[in-house]
Amino acid sequence: MSNINSAKFDIREYLRLDRFPHFLCPGCGHGMALRALLWAVEEKGIDKDKLAVVSGIGCAGRLSAYIDANTFHVTHGRPLAFATGLALARPDLNVVVITGDGDCLAIGGNHLIHACRRNLNMLCLMLNNEVYGMTGGQVSPTTGKTRTTTTTPLGNAEPTFDSCALAAAAGAGLVGREVTLQVPPLKNLIKEGLEYHGFSFIEVISDCTEVFGRKNDLGSSPEMMLRQKSDLRPSSYGNKVDEPFRPNTLPTGVLSRHDRAEYRDAIEAHAKVVKAVNKTSVQGIDESN
Ligand code: SF4
Numbered sequence: 001m002s003n004i005n006s007a008k009f010d011i012r013e014y015l016r017l018d019r020f021p022h023f024l025c026p027g028c029g030h031g032m033a034l035r036a037l038l039w040a041v042e043e044k045g046i047d048k049d050k051l052a053v054v055s056g057i058g059c060a061g062r063l064s065a066y067i068d069a070n071t072f073h074v075t076h077g078r079p080l081a082f083a084t085g086l087a088l089a090r091p092d093l094n095v096v097v098i099t100g101d102g103d104c105l106a107i108g109g110n111h112l113i114h115a116c117r118r119n120l121n122m123l124c125l126m127l128n129n130e131v132y133g134m135t136g137g138q139v140s141p142t143t144g145k146t147r148t149t150t151t152t153p154l155g156n157a158e159p160t161f162d163s164c165a166l167a168a169a170a171g172a173g174l175v176g177r178e179v180t181l182q183v184p185p186l187k188n189l190i191k192e193g194l195e196y197h198g199f200s201f202i203e204v205i206s207d208c209t210e211v212f213g214r215k216n217d218l219g220s221s222p223e224m225m226l227r228q229k230s231d232l233r234p235s236s237y238g239n240k241v242d243e244p245f246r247p248n249t250l251p252t253g254v255l256s257r258h259d260r261a262e263y264r265d266a267i268e269a270h271a272k273v274v275k276a277v278n279k280t281s282v283q284g285i286d287e288s289n
Pocket of ligand 1: 023028029129133207210211
């Protein structure tokens, strides 16, 4: 069924084809993530004029340049800050942030936790490729323990962030994870994120074949993709790198949902209460006079 729907979907209608050829390396997962996003946009029937995509710096951040919609390519780690202003000023827009693990969890980590806390209506799509790809393959907050990068030539000694657990703990309304190996489920998860009235955070496991896979002898792009749902991924949240291979154990789909007031709604409700209290106080002063 999903193949039939996929055949109807023509991604070229959502791309700035004059920007092609794109910059992605052969086998990079980010193209599949972009396809899933635009496919979800089409199935949701979102008008391109009502779609605003904000992205930061890095390979994931470059994707906004190819999307034929309202796009903002902003400073490193700050797409959530820009998107916050945009979503506050233009609630009529569908605001989507595309960010990478370094952009979102390191340089922009502070913005992420506060975006989750506020629960402002937007979708944050974090493409986790376990490395700073664009700048040459430096270690990132999701690089697995023992993995080799240009800045950890002897192997990474740091534990990794579980970005979904972080987002849920910080208060994100909807949190999910999917892999680029499963594009239709990824598209469906993104649709849920777009539908959710509040802050939705989706981590996409998206392989960097070039500066991460090659450096760690992880094989070809298909070989890397087949390991995406293994709990032996270095970002396997617990760093079980010495345990036997256990495929299909990385949790995917909607991982947590915490329905509560969306930020603008909460502010408006709060403003009404303050106004009512002030009115009562003024009346009280008038009457006492
Ligand atoms: S460096 Fe890695 S993440 Fe960046 S485009 Fe190439 S494969 Fe993709």
